[in-house]
Amino acid sequence: MPRQVVAFTCGYFFGVxxxxxxxxxxxxxxxxxxxxxxxxxxxxYIASKYKKQLTKLHNFLSVDTFLKALVIRLLPVGSNFLTNILAGIANIPLRPYIAGSCLGFIPQMAIFSLAGSGVKLADSAHIGAAAILFLIATIIGYHLYKTRKSELN
Incomplete structure (x- = not known):
């Protein structure tokens, strides 16, 4: 079930x-x-068939796992289910992955809990929240890129 549906439903039944x-x-x-x-x-079979890709994924996500999971969760795109499956099969470090995911879930959970509770959000509030999430993800992504680039040099 999409996380937005969970947040909307929880907001409806339990308040913001x-x-x-x-x-x-x-x-x-x-x-x-x-x-x-x-x-x-x-x-x-799947893991052995895609061993090369999973190794690359593991090598990439095993460094700064918390921040990378945070960025993935801040972006309102992609499948949570598929992301979790790939992280599990690729043996990404669990604790930083879950901690980054949890923190990254909060902004969208807040927006949809507000909507579910009956609080009317203006379209500009949705656009503003999306812009802020994108900016945060971009800043963290840039930081990770610079860190990774300096490690390679």
Whole structure:
């Protein structure tokens, strides 16, 4: 289930604050469970078939895992389910991955919990929130790029 639906539903039933807390905990726990189940398949046919790609993914995400997971979660694109499966199969470090994911979930959880609770958000508020999330992700991405570039030199 998309995390936005979880946040909207929690906001509707529990209000903004509790909805935000419950939704964030729910999607974080779901991410950890999906990761752990996927990690059981590290030796599977799929993992052996795509070993080269998974090794590249592991090497990339194993450095600054927290920040990279945060950036991935701040961007409102992609599939959480697929991201968690790939992270589990690629054996990305669990704790920083889940911590970065949890923190990265919060902005969208807040927006959809507000919407679910009945608080009317103007279109400009949605656009502003999206712009801020994009700016934060860009800044962190640039930092990671510069750090990684200096490590390679």
């Amino acid at each position: 604050i509790l909805g935000l807390v419950y939704a964030t905990l729910t999607v974080t726990i779901a991410a950890a469970i999906t990761y752990k189940v996927a990690s059981l398949f590290q030796q599977s």
